[in-house]
Amino acid sequence: MRWSKYFLYTLKETPKEAEIISHIYLIRAGFIRKLASGIYNYMPIFLRTLKKLEKIIREELDKKGAIELLMPVVLPAELWKESGRWYKYGKELWRIKDRKDAEFALGPTHEEIITHIVRTEVSSYRDLPLNLYQIQTKVRDEIRPRFGLMRAREFIMKDGYSFHSSWESLNETYNDMYEAYSNIFKRCGLYFKVVEADTGNIGGSDSHEFMVLADTGEDKIANCKSCDYAANVEKAYTKFNEVIVEDKKPLELIETPDKKSIDELEEFLNLPPEKFMKAFLVEDEEGILYMFLIRGDYEINEAKINNIIGKPWKMATFEALKEANIIEGYAGPIGANLDKVKIFVDYSVRTIVDGITGANKQNYHYKGFYWDRDLPENIEWVNIHVVKPADKCPICGGELEIIRGIEVGHIFKLGTKYSESMKAYYKDKDGKEKPFIMGCYGIGVTRVIQAAIEQNHDENGIIWTKELAPFLIDLILLDLKDEETRNFADNLYKELTDKGFEVIYDDRDARAGFKFKDADLIGFPIHIIIGKKNLKQGLIEIKNRQTQERVKVKVEDFWKALEDILQNIR
RNA sequence: CGGGGCGUAGCUCAGCUUGGCUAGAGCGCGUGCCUUGGGAGCACGAAGUCGCAGGUUCAAAUCCUGCCGCCCCGACCA
DSSP: OBGGGSOOOOOSSOOTTOOSHHHHHHHHTTSEEEEETTEEEEOHHHHHHHHHHHHHHHHHHHHTTOEEOOOOSEEEHHHHHHHTHHHHSGGGSEEEEOTTOOEEEEOSOOHHHHHHHHHHHOOBGGGOOEEEEEEEEEEOOOSSOBTTTTBOSEEEEEEEEEEESSHHHHHHHHHHHHHHHHHHHHHTTOOEEEEEOOOGGGOOSOEEEEEEEOTTOSEEEEEESSSSOEEETTTOOOOOOOOOOSSOOOOEEEEOTTOOSHHHHHHHHTOOGGGBEEEEEEEETTOOEEEEEEETTOOBOHHHHHHHHOSOEEEOOHHHHHHTTOOTTSOOSTTSOTTSEEEEEEGGGGGOSSEEEEEEETTEEEEEEOHHHHSOSSOEEEOOBOOOTTOBOTTTOOBEEEEEEEEEEEEEEEETHHHHHTTOEEEOTTSOEEEOEEEEEEEEHHHHHHHHHHHSEETTEEOOOTTTOSOSEEEEEOOTTSHHHHHHHHHHHHHHHHTTOOEEEEOOSOOHHHHHHHHHHHTOSEEEEEOHHHHHTTEEEEEETTTOOEEEEEGGGHHHHHHHHHHHOO
């Protein structure tokens, strides 16, 4: 491709819409242009990289026997009502109406559609397992689009779904996908980590996320410094060694006038937060009241609260608390009307001895709280804390650290959640109708591209790997008015292209520095520089963008030198 | 949706506090000269409903009201 005839415009200045480096470079290097909040034009050079990534994805999935298809973006509401997600998905589901006022959604994900397809086509266990996928534009009316392609309202996703007649079969495919995803991200030159994940509103049991490690990542990961354990903080928990003492002090009512928060109490009683048990009170849409108890120094993990309650909830109302005999600011399990509130206790509470908790009496707390003596009978132990740095790993007891990551892939074992709600059955060997056991697998395709930039760049621009680079080689012609030099470069361009190299030929009428800056900014892996001065001495210059090394080679040694560099770049 | 900020040429921004002259600069774009190995220089030129609507005023980019759009921080997710 001759640059002078191509559609590619770079920017010298940083556009103000961009904050993080990968977003800035995507815009400056001419890959994307914003059309509306979270909605982008993919420019020609972006499309090249996108197609390369899609090729990698297809190759790795095809190896595992997955089959590609393509579903619509405009989806009838009917199917979403069947699964119940029409009501549960919330405002992210972009709803539209047609001219007859019939309801549709723009597809944010396609569990319902694929389930519908498979239930109408497949009726025997003999056709299972099945692993179907598509690479397609997804639409989600995100609360807050952010960071360019990182969280866009329209983006490209690879979504795959598998159907099985047994959990063993699902596990096999799940592991296949785990492997395929690992291979894909490796080929993209990404440094990533696979972490245990919460399943969110997709639902299901097991789930892993593929996280590209980056400080600008939106996700927090609890990572064990000693073993392989790594989990999204939404899912992560730490292990507490329970403490039981024989010599217990009596439970004692103490006056704590106007001291409601843990901070105030800490100061007032001069005790560390670990001595307190705090209560978090919510009620669900049916008005059922829940009390969550946790040690004073821990935060409550709302994702886990969602999982426990399983339906929408809000902070408890004054009326509900009153009915359960709970006093706001002085709340605790002791003295509450246990018929009116469900109590869940975090394992961190098992470390509290001689602790402080609310007395359900205005201006009073209890002192001398011991979990094994003072908690009511019918409580449930749960992990609802947000892990902190230096907490213990639940597997090996080593130290946890909190790191940041960009979620580029997510795999789930769905089980029968969709097949049951949508009556998707097959006939098993025994002649009985059974719901399909399902898995689902996603890759944020456009997000992967930005994550690759976030992880591979320097102060001059992007550093692409061979596999994702929009062009492998930037052939830079200087002195284009010198006929001899220009002819040489023209011929070299033809030769390189004939040999199958992807080359952009910078034949623009611009100064050297200008072209070098563009080459670095866009980040083509190899720059071949043809200039009059060097050529007169029979020399060609080759620059490796990844190492920043430049070499001058004799014209006759050129192909060998190019080969060497190709061997040595990622 | 809550909190913070922004909206003036294709891009980055100044001007607004304290209303008043023909609305400016740099980059980019066009023409010419000059230059030619790290985003050169000079000259000339084109390019603006000052986000939109209303109001106050002799007079509004500037003050007031409403709306729209965009970015950042929180809850959702590939």
